[in-house]
Amino acid sequence: MTGDDERAARAALCGIAEPGDTFLNQIIDHVGASAALEAIRTGRLPADLTATEGEIRRLEHWRIRLRANAPEEDMAVCQEMGIRLVCPGDPEWPTTLDDLQAARPYALWLRGPADLRHHCLRSVAMVGSRAASGYGLRVAAEMASELSERDWTVVSGGALGIDAAAHRGALAADGMTVAVFANGVDVPYPGGNDGLFAEMARRALLISESPPGTPPHRLRFLVRNRVIAALSRGTVIVEAEQRSGALNTAAWARKLGRSLMVVPGQVDSRSSAGCLRLLREDPDSTLVTCSDEVIEMVGRIGADLAQRPSAPVLPRDRLDRLTRGVLEAFPARGAAGPAQLAAKAGMDLPTVNGKLGLLSAGGFIERTPEGWRLTRAAKSRDY
Known part of the structure; x- marks a missing residue:
């Protein structure tokens, strides 16, 4: 749990620096938020830290902004609107944010x-x-x-x-x-x-x-x-x-x-x-x-696998192998007799005659004066 001084310092730092500044995070990681805020206030870095010219300019910019910063007013607004401040180390702080390292939020x-x-x-x-x-x-x-x-x-x-x-x-x-x-x-x-x-x-x-x-x-x-x-x-x-x-x-x-x-x-x-x-x-x-x-x-490896999309199951998919073989022997147009179908399907005539009854009951074929033919539904891809 972050101490009160550290929490107040982090609240102030949020108001004076741009989010995720790597230089400011370097100071915080080195001496803590309170000491980082004091370094900004005095313009003096910790003795064992060095900075580029650009970083020195940012430090001066933060020091100027600090004069106008009023973290106590921010906390008063928080009290009024039910806003809370969560800091690294708090129970509600998501540790995944630490993956940002030097770009971590203050x-x-x-x-x-x-x-x-x-x-x-x-x-x-x-x-x-x-x-x-x-x-x-x-x-x-x-x-x-x-x-x-x-x-x-x-x-x-x-x-x-x-x-x-x-x-x-x-x-x-x-x-x-x-x-x-x-x-x-x-x-x-x-x-x-x-x-x-x-x-x-x-x-x-x-x-x-x-x-x-x-x-x-x-x-x-x-x-x-x-x-x-x-x-x-x-x-x-x-x-x-x-x-x-x-x-x-x-x-x-x-x-x-x-x-x-x-x-x-x-x-x-x-x-x-x-x-x-x-x-x-x-x-x-x-x-x-x-x-x-x-x-x-x-999700969890091996446990949250997506279902592979499958093609719809059509009525003809439920036919057994021999019945499907007779159905596939039908011409696309016109009619055919049992003997013709038996020859094309490579089956004996009694077997074909038995399957014709099943196919007729299933709505796949119909009898005509010229023989048996496919129904209009059976010609469709969805049947």
């Missing part, structure tokens, strides 16, 4: 009743295009709903399009879903999803590396993708354009050794161009078409 701000660590034990990230097609929205919602019914948590970024469809699909199945924000968890962005976020705050979980009140920042949308990938056992890309941010999440999943899954789209669809490129060029990506295939990738 802390996370959480809003909602769910336990983050518990629900991330069985979690799948699902991301994609904001300008999603009807096909993409349907696939994301249905797949998320089916995953939720199997007790898998759906993690996404809360954006319009695929992200929102994944969150809504999980909620529709009374499942668990987590949205990773690039802004404060009390800032409903995008505004079109404010109703969704209110429902998630009541039933699921909103999380962010930024303190309450932080507005969205363009670069932070890319930075937060590493958290989406790290929280999950695997990432599913449903739709992505050539320069989609979802491809950045895919890159983090690959870097962290997580399963990378891609839903195929139409070859002439702009919103599927990134997905198709991943499938063509990335040997680590796996094509998935349903929730069973996703679970096979992220």
